[in-house]
Amino acid sequence: MMTIPKSRNGARFLTAAAAVSIAALALTGCGGPGTGSTDSAIEPGSGEGTINVWAVDGQAAENDALKKIISNFESSQGKIKVELKLFPSDQYTKAVNSAAPGDLPDVLDFDGPTLASFVYNGKMAPLKGSVSDATLSNQTxxxxxxxxxxxAVYGVGMMNAGLALWGSKKLLDSAGVAYPTTPEKAWTADEFTGVLDKLAAVVPGGKxxxxxxQYGFAGEWGTCCSAGPVIWSGGGTMLKDNKASGALDSDANVKSLTKFASWKKYTDPNADGLAFPSGRVALSWVGHWTYPTYKALGSDLVSIPLPDFGKGTKTASGTFAWGMGATTKNSAAAGKFLDFLMSDESVRTYTAANGAPPATKTALAASDLYGPGKQLQLLGDQLSKACGAEDQxxxxxxxVTRPVTAGYPIVTDQVGKAxxxxxxxxxAKEALSAAARAIDQNFADNDGYKK
Incomplete structure (x- = not known):
């Protein structure tokens, strides 16, 4: 397990905590559909009474924000009460997977990569007809x-997550390096190598x-946040037509990941997590969740798009969101609560607590951090330029959205290791081909994770 903040926000956008919780099922070839179609299992109910809500026990500030939102919801109307149950992060997905259909809550928190597995195993209900069209259309x-x-849409999110290069303007200026500030002007991979050569001459350790x-390439950080953007920017994919062979081990991916590995000689291992804030390095490839620490640099802190490997700069996106249990008997009340969670006030309250980019269009546009003209506008702009799935x-x-498949655990396991x-x-060809074979064998053992 990586040393990361205990949080529902983008910090666990990079961890395998949730995906690994279902990996035991996916890696053994014993997986399969659970309860089948979810549409017939839900009932609208009275739209009143008590609804049960499950969520991950996050940072204290996140938990306090969630409880405040629930209190505001209950105060805004007198007919629906919320019973909240928080689970330790390393137990949450196991709790959802092991719950009998009738024991699932009305509303539940979920990490993005786990959604397809939850749907495949009959844990989630589609939101259309329960959540308002206005809420659904306001999602980024x-x-x-x-x-x-x-x-079918199974979730709505208050927050998102994204990546960038954080830069020290002082060190960039001292090396005579002009830096891009928009995705369209990202450095090419070759230009980036030249930038590193210049910066090596001005940083204390030459790296x-x-x-x-420190997050570990062999985990979710490798898949979502380094290998993923490199693969997608180079014109490659992890899967194509539900197969990894010919996609993951493509010539494009071999070229891009070989180039990425060539930067090792310029890289501080950052075992203490202080390489950037201490001034040992000029550039840090990471996500928005480090901003609360990095903002101490003040005006010296700049955000820069990740390098372009040939098909434009790319970032992974996605994090925790909210959905309905497949067997709720009060989807009308659950839908009203989800609508309230996605209101501008609720989104502001929650993202102010963890610093994540808002995942609704209106809150993102009005954000003091990610909106137009603000310090983290680059990250907001990147999330507004959505590619969708790998084949789009x-x-x-x-x-880019990480592969939406119930077989995601084997994908992230093998891509990260590769x-x-x-x-x-x-x-690179040897490593990627071995990973592709392992993924395809697992998919074959599970009938392609198709219902």
């Missing part, structure tokens, strides 16, 4: 992409780059 395209399985190695990527879109091996010096 990137978060809607994460929360859509087989063309100007932090790739967040263009040169001009930026934020990237770690390549970074350690293994031949």
């Amino acid at each position: 395209d990137s978060i809607t992409s994460q929360n859509t399985v087989d063309d 100007p780059l932090d790739l967040s190695e 990527i263009s040169d001009t879109c930026v934020s 990237e770690a091996a390549i970074y350690a010096g293994k031949d």
